[in-house]
Amino acid sequence: MSQSPTILSPPADKAAATLTTTVIEARLGWRPIDFGELWHFRDLLFFLALRDIKVRYKQTALGAAWAIIQPVMSMIVFSIFFGKLANLQSKSEIPYPLLTFCALLPWQLFSSAFTQSSNSLIGSQNLITKVYFPRLIIPLSSVISSLVDFAVAFGVLVVLMLWYGVAPHMGILLLPVFVLLALVSALAIGLWLSALNVQYRDVRYTIPFITQLWLFITPVAYPSSIVPEKWRLLYALNPMAGVVEGFRWALLGTSTAPGPMLAVSTVVTVVLLIGGLFYFRRMEKSFADLV
Amino acid sequence: MSDIAIQVEGLSKLYHIGKRQTYKTARESLTNVLTAPARWLKNLGRPQQDDPATDLWALKDISFEVKRGEVVGIIGRNGAGKSTLLKVLSRITEPTAGRIRIHGRVGSLLEVGTGFHPELTGRENIFLNGAILGMHRPEIAVKFDEIVAFSEIDKFIDTPVKYYSSGMYMRLAFAVAAHLEPEILVVDEVLAVGDAEFQKKCLGKMKDVAVSGRTVLFVSHNMSAIQTLCNSAILLHAGQLDTAGDLPSVITKYLARGNVGRDISLAERNDRTGSQRARCVQAVIISEKLQRAANTVATSEAFRIEMTIEAKQPIRDAFAAVGIDSSDGVRLLTLFGQFTHNPLQLHSGMNKVVCHVQGLPLRPGLYRINTFVGDHHESYDHIVNAIEMEIIDEPYYKSGRFPTREQGPLVIEHHWATIS
Numbered sequence: 001m002s003q004s005p006t007i008l009s010p011p012a013d014k015a016a017a018t019l020t021t022t023v024i025e026a027r028l029g030w031r032p033i034d035f036g037e038l039w040h041f042r043d044l045l046f047f048l049a050l051r052d053i054k055v056r057y058k059q060t061a062l063g064a065a066w067a068i069i070q071p072v073m074s075m076i077v078f079s080i081f082f083g084k085l086a087n088l089q090s091k092s093e094i095p096y097p098l099l100t101f102c103a104l105l106p107w108q109l110f111s112s113a114f115t116q117s118s119n120s121l122i123g124s125q126n127l128i129t130k131v132y133f134p135r136l137i138i139p140l141s142s143v144i145s146s147l148v149d150f151a152v153a154f155g156v157l158v159v160l161m162l163w164y165g166v167a168p169h170m171g172i173l174l175l176p177v178f179v180l181l182a183l184v185s186a187l188a189i190g191l192w193l194s195a196l197n198v199q200y201r202d203v204r205y206t207i208p209f210i211t212q213l214w215l216f217i218t219p220v221a222y223p224s225s226i227v228p229e230k231w232r233l234l235y236a237l238n239p240m241a242g243v244v245e246g247f248r249w250a251l252l253g254t255s256t257a258p259g260p261m262l263a264v265s266t267v268v269t270v271v272l273l274i275g276g277l278f279y280f281r282r283m284e285k286s287f288a289d290l291v
Numbered sequence: 292m293s294d295i296a297i298q299v300e301g302l303s304k305l306y307h308i309g310k311r312q313t314y315k316t317a318r319e320s321l322t323n324v325l326t327a328p329a330r331w332l333k334n335l336g337r338p339q340q341d342d343p344a345t346d347l348w349a350l351k352d353i354s355f356e357v358k359r360g361e362v363v364g365i366i367g368r369n370g371a372g373k374s375t376l377l378k379v380l381s382r383i384t385e386p387t388a389g390r391i392r393i394h395g396r397v398g399s400l401l402e403v404g405t406g407f408h409p410e411l412t413g414r415e416n417i418f419l420n421g422a423i424l425g426m427h428r429p430e431i432a433v434k435f436d437e438i439v440a441f442s443e444i445d446k447f448i449d450t451p452v453k454y455y456s457s458g459m460y461m462r463l464a465f466a467v468a469a470h471l472e473p474e475i476l477v478v479d480e481v482l483a484v485g486d487a488e489f490q491k492k493c494l495g496k497m498k499d500v501a502v503s504g505r506t507v508l509f510v511s512h513n514m515s516a517i518q519t520l521c522n523s524a525i526l527l528h529a530g531q532l533d534t535a536g537d538l539p540s541v542i543t544k545y546l547a548r549g550n551v552g553r554d555i556s557l558a559e560r561n562d563r564t565g566s567q568r569a570r571c572v573q574a575v576i577i578s579e580k581l582q583r584a585a586n587t588v589a590t591s592e593a594f595r596i597e598m599t600i601e602a603k604q605p606i607r608d609a610f611a612a613v614g615i616d617s618s619d620g621v622r623l624l625t626l627f628g629q630f631t632h633n634p635l636q637l638h639s640g641m642n643k644v645v646c647h648v649q650g651l652p653l654r655p656g657l658y659r660i661n662t663f664v665g666d667h668h669e670s671y672d673h674i675v676n677a678i679e680m681e682i683i684d685e686p687y688y689k690s691g692r693f694p695t696r697e698q699g700p701l702v703i704e705h706h707w708a709t710i711s
Contacts, residue, residue, distance in 0.1 A: 019474065024382060024391040044422040051408055051419055058410040130405045131423055132382035285385040288378065289306065 031281050037134050045137050045144070052116075052145035067149035068156050071104040078104075082221045092223055094252050095164050101157055102251050103220040103244045106182045109150040110240055111211050113183060116142040117190025118207055121198050125291050135284045136277075139190045143183055150179070161251070171250040178246040185239040185269045191276030195283040198291050219244050223254070224261070236264035239272070295394065296475055296506040297357040297380070302389035304350040304375050349375040351530045353389070359474075362507040364517035364538070366545050367527035368657075368681065373510045374479060376527065377401060380508065381477050395474030395506070398424060402479070404464030409453035413444055413463055416452055420467045434470045441496075442466035457690060462489060469496045475506045494519060518542070546585045557662075558601075563674045569606055569637055570672040571662045573599035574613075576680050586678060589685035590693075590702050591650035596626070600635075600642045600664055608634040609671070611644055612663035616676075617700060618656060629667075652703045654693050655684035 038045075057063040075097055083089045083096030092099055117139035121128065124138050161168070197203040218240040219227075227235050236242050242265025245258040350372045357363050365373050378384045380391065381399030406423040407416050417438055421431035431438075439445050442463040444455070452460055478497070494516060501507055501520050511517050517524065517538070524541035526533040534544045558572035576586045579593040588594045596613055610628035617623055626646055628635065635644055662677045663670065684693060687702055694702060 019395045022382075022391075022393040022397070024379065024386065024393065026386050026388055041422075041425075043426075043428045046428075047419045047422040051411060051415075054415065055408060055410045126402075127406050127423065129378075129383065130401045131399065133423070133425070288384040 041133050048141035049144040053148050067152040071153050075101045078221045106243050106247045107220045110182045110186045113143045113146040113186035114189045118193035121194040139194045143187045169253045175250045182243045188272035188276045191280045195280045236261040239265045239269040294359045296359040298392040300354050300390050302353040303387050305387040306347045348530050353532045355535050360504045362501040362521045364521035364524040365510045371527040372530040397475045398471040398473030399477040400468045413448040424471050438466045477508045479510045565670040565672040568671045569602040569664050572601050586680045590687040596646045598644050602637040604639050606637040614661035616659040655682045
């Protein structure tokens with residue numbers, strides 16, 4: 001072979017001493033999460049999320065306005081049917097549209113994050129079958145990318161609050177915690193469903209249905225105060241119940257902090273997340289063969 | 292510190308191929324639909340069930356070592372397990388048994404342009420693709436200019452890649468991949484893309500990698516590329532390691548394996564029909580380019596079929612024929628001396644006859660060759676499925692693509708354009 005001048009730098013000799021050794025073998029059963037590896041692929045997480053964000057409204061006439069149109073339309077419809085016709089307005093001194101919009105924000109964040117992460121693995125077939133990286137990156141990046149729509153819609157909320165003259169109080173400092181909780185619940189559900197989706201495409205058809213039912217058991221169109229007191233903790237098994245009430249409390253200062261509900265919701269979220277992570281890790285090795 | 296880069300021990304990979312159950316009655320299929328959720332629940336979290344009828348060992352008990360700085364070609368027929376081996380080595384899929392130890396960072400190129408998004412610009416795709424291949428942001432930023440220069444698309448770097456020509460797209464994709472600098476590089480047939488000039492450039496780049504002292508594993512059907520790049524090779528056959536070692540001996544073995552599945556010679560075959568006044572005792576297909584008894588040719592590449600015919604007495608005006616069937620037994624064409632009016636004069640004893648073929652416009656794959664000797668009135672000797680020939684996937688169209696099975700068996704020159 002000719003010794004043509006190379007434009008690649010030869011591997012440094014010192015590298016020989018520091019070569020990493022990888023062992024590939026069949027591993028059975030449950031396995032822990034490799035946080036070091038996830039950290040190593042942090043750039044990939046960033047670029048995949050960035051890709052989702054950049055691509056989302058490409059070739060749409062209205063572009064990012066969609067992030068506003070969806071919650072605003074829902075708010076209008078809810079205000080007419082629930083606020084006026086079902087007279088839910090009388091339950092609260094805060095204007096119903098604001099009450100609903102404030103709940104629609106975390107709800108839309110959650111529903112789009114979990115829908116996208118649930119479909120993320122089967123949508124990344126070409127990556128999964130051609131390149132190795134921790135598969136967790138895929139659902140994780142779709143959850144993160146849904147934050148952008150949330151940020152856009154949040155601007156509308158600020159305008160609405162100014163319009164109705166509702167000033168936030170100190171609770172707003174806890175808002176990032178509720179956002180995080182919404183994202184984590186979405187990720188937890190997304191991990192389960194995306195891994196299941198690889199093997200059973202049935203999941204894809206159940207997602208819109210799940211989203212619809214979930215909306216009804218979440219206090220978006222109504223305040224959770226219409227749920228009888230004794231059922232409220234059971235109601236909080238839905239992680240989004242705590243998050244939505246937390247949002248209302250943090251931004252609008254509705255009565256008291258929803259402490260017990262939040263505690264239940266957080267515990268449920270953490271349990272779902274840990275279970276989801278392990279289930280995902282267990283199924284991960286078969287993704288490339290099944291997807 | 293040993294100088295071993297990759298150590299593979301007893302590697303096996305089992306695939307469970309989905310089976311399609313057949314149902315006799317509507318009631319049974321209805322029952323099946325209704326019980327599906329129950330079966331689903333039963334199998335939850337148990338993705339693999341053992342069922343010998345649907346099991347396929349894509350790799351079976353493979354062991355080999357690759358030294359640091361070695362450039363190893365992995366060769367074998369379609370379905371021999373090459374791609375599975377690369378997938379296991381690049382950690383895309385897990386082995387069923389066995390173990391691999393890899394010393395050093397592995398970069399795998401099973402495809403160029405993995406993760407390219409049509410809506411993103413060239414610049415954005417470089418960063419995305421680089422990250423997918425395991426590069427860090429600063430690393431990509433440093434090499435960015437070099438990548439753009441190599442791909443020759445600098446003017447369009449901020450244009451979404453969906454507006455790129457396929458050539459530009461491939462160049463950009465390869466440029467990113469070529470600037471990956473792992474200690475161990477695993478490459479699958481990426482050279483089979485793009486136009487001839489670009490392929491030359493890719494091959495040159497691969498050569499640079501090879502001489503720079505990196506360990507490279509390279510899968511290809513393209514023997515000339517293997518010969519240019521590699522210094523040793525591994526031959527896989529039906530999921531097992533056939534031969535590993537220095538390049539010439541492995542390639543010889545690969546070419547000799549051309550006659551797969553039929554280890555007995557034609558002379559000893561009993562499954563023949565005809566009067567046996569003359570019989571075909573040997574048939575080989577020789578590529579005009581390689582000049583070797585290979586039974587392996589590329590699409591539309593000129594070759595000749597040499598038959599050795601043993602006659603009991605001199606025969607005037609005999610005809611030979613060769614029928615070419617697809618691997619599922621459909622006759623595709625017949626090369627018959629009566630069509631072309633080429634009578635053969637056979638003397639008693641061994642006769643060598645040859646049929647020159649300009650090339651077969653067939654998609655890559657295995658084909659069956661049937662031989663026939665006879666005259667206008669009589670069949671002397673007819674062997675069904677006498678030998679197999681392989682049409683290998685050396686690029687025919689500039690795109691490097693071939694029709695799929697569903698798109699039909701024929702590959703011919705054509706050209707599309709708009710009429711203004």
